[in-house]
Amino acid sequence: MFLFYVKNVTRHVFKSNNRSCGIDLGVSRFVTINTGKIIQFPQQNKIAQLNNRIRRLQRKLSKKEFGSKNYNKIKKKIAQTYEKRHNILDYHFYKIAQRLTEKYQVICMETLNIKGMLKNSRLSKSIQEKSWHMFTKIIEQKAYEHGRKLIHINQWYPSSKTCNNCQYYNEDLTLNNRTWTCTQCGNKHDRDINAAKNIHHEGLKKIKQNHY
Numbered sequence: 001m002f003l004f005y006v007k008n009v010t011r012h013v014f015k016s017n018n019r020s021c022g023i024d025l026g027v028s029r030f031v032t033i034n035t036g037k038i039i040q041f042p043q044q045n046k047i048a049q050l051n052n053r054i055r056r057l058q059r060k061l062s063k064k065e066f067g068s069k070n071y072n073k074i075k076k077k078i079a080q081t082y083e084k085r086h087n088i089l090d091y092h093f094y095k096i097a098q099r100l101t102e103k104y105q106v107i108c109m110e111t112l113n114i115k116g117m118l119k120n121s122r123l124s125k126s127i128q129e130k131s132w133h134m135f136t137k138i139i140e141q142k143a144y145e146h147g148r149k150l151i152h153i154n155q156w157y158p159s160s161k162t163c164n165n166c167q168y169y170n171e172d173l174t175l176n177n178r179t180w181t182c183t184q185c186g187n188k189h190d191r192d193i194n195a196a197k198n199i200h201h202e203g204l205k206k207i208k209q210n211h212y
């Protein structure tokens with residue numbers, strides 16, 4: 001175990017191991033690991049509640065006179081609610097990133113392709129986008145701290161549409177197909193787990209080709 005300081009970050013480098021994983025980032029299933037393990041988006045109800053509060057306060061704010069005492073009071077409340085939401089997500093994302101970096105030496109993930117994401121009715125699009133960016137940054141930081149390798153897969157790699165078993169490309173797959181059967185090899189796929197497996201393979205391929 002080594003402890004040293006770089007750029008004000010305390011690095012706590014873990015003993016290296018030979019475990020690697022691929023992760024697929026999604027909406028209701030926040031993180032899907034190639035092993036089949038799923039980590040749900042944290043505190044969905046609480047986040048939805050805070051989002052509603054922000055919307056309510058913003059409506060209230062719009063009716064107040066700019067710069068008035070009440071206006072400033074509501075503005076402060078909005079800022080506090082944003083901060084609360086940020087802190088909850090931050091806390092849970094750190095926990096998830098910590099768990100992943102504790103376990104795996106190599107973590108492969110896609111650079112985000114927000115356009116291809118199915119909407120989650122309980123969370124607004126903007127909070128989902130923010131969350132993915134936040135989580136990506138946090139996991140990058142954790143990987144650095146713990147001496148782990150994070151491998152980014154090109155966002156145009158068709159991780160969902162490729163059969164991880166025979167590499168058949170299923171161009172008919174839509175965002176609503178949560179499961180599908182490969183017409184070439186007959187394998188049944190869970191969309192996200194299949195994607196995570198492909199991301200894992202691609203990442204390991206990159207390592208072999210010395211791109212990392």
Ligand SMILES: [Zn+2]
Pocket residue numbers: 163164165166167168182183184185186187
């Ligand atoms: Zn197949």
